[in-house]
Amino acid sequence: SQQGEEDPQALSIQEGENATMNCSYKTSINNLQWYRQNSGRGLVHLILIRSNEREKHSGRLRVTLDTSKKSSSLLITASRAADTASYFCGINTGANSKLTFGKGITLSVRP
């Protein structure tokens, strides 16, 4: 079963604009992880945010976590054509630290 649900399913923006992607989940988490996947490739880890953290940054990426709303957001600032990919949130839950993924968001950045 998939724990996380990303929103929107697809997003198309112009190069230079910011992209905001959301992830909601159902149960308490150990941590939440965002990944990128280019067509035909494996997933690449972007950021991990722990359940006791509220915000993390990495370059042009900013992730927030609201455990009261059971949601997270990934913000990509000043997007580039190379950011075109699918983005997934991975939910790490339970004492057995199971890592499950949602269906993903398809981001298209137009040059």
Added chain:
Amino acid sequence: EAGVVQSPRYKIIEKKQPVAFWCNPISGHNTLYWYLQNLGQGPELLIRYENEEAVDDSQLPKDRFSAERLKGVDSTLKIQPAELGDSAVYLCASSKGSYTEAFFGQGTRLTVV
């Protein structure tokens, strides 16, 4: 540092035939995952190992799928016999521990005809 290595990259087999996938995780990573990914979907966990022990195989269809991780390093995933619905990408990932980020291989794209 070498990443997660999977082979083969592509495999085409006829239904009812057996198939095996191989994964070499990043050195020192104790946790190993096998995921299945259908087109347009997210990865679905099949099995997770901590060292050589399968700690979560609840999603593995045990009537036809099997996996092993010898000596807590390399792992193989086998399907016997394959069905048309098994066509998908099979992803292997590893991590230092189950609470840390996972590193994925390129995947094996299986086509069952």
